[in-house]
Amino acid sequence: MTQLVRLGVVLTDRGSKYAVTGAPATSRAEVDAVLAQLKADRSYAKATHNTWAAVLPTGALKADDGESGAAMVILRMMERAGLQDHVIIVTRWYGGKKLGGDRFRRVQDATRAYLDHIGLAS
Known part of the structure; x- marks a missing residue:
């Protein structure tokens, strides 16, 4: 079982909660295993x-x-930080109010919190 780095809820915006989790992964099968472990x-x-x-x-x-377009935000930040062989998952619990473009900033904030936690500047 892969060791998940789970930071839990790192921010809240208008009722929506964002959490971030990551783990090493070198194949699609490992990514799927990490997602299954998280969703357990x-x-x-x-x-x-x-x-x-x-x-x-x-x-x-x-x-x-x-969350249309949000994965590209995570991917760009990972590439910029030079993080490879890894998966980052940003989880959102919708709080009832649409965030518009701010949702991308929240995804960025959550991803940055993870990168900071593992010692990579984003």
Whole structure:
């Protein structure tokens, strides 16, 4: 079982809560295993979005999980920080108010918190 680095809820905006999790991953199968491990926690399984990006030896993968465009934000930040063989998942529990473009800033903030936590400047 992969060791998840789970920071939990790192910020709240107008009722929406954002959490960030990451783990080493070198294949799509490992990314899927990390997602399954995260979603074994009922609160993450019931989240509105589990948006993720991964930089693998075979190339980059990403999934918005309904949060259109958000995975590209994570991917760009990972590439800029030089983080490879890793997956980062930003989880959002929708709080009832649309955030518009601010949702991308919140995804950035959550990703930055993770990169800072593992010692990479973004």
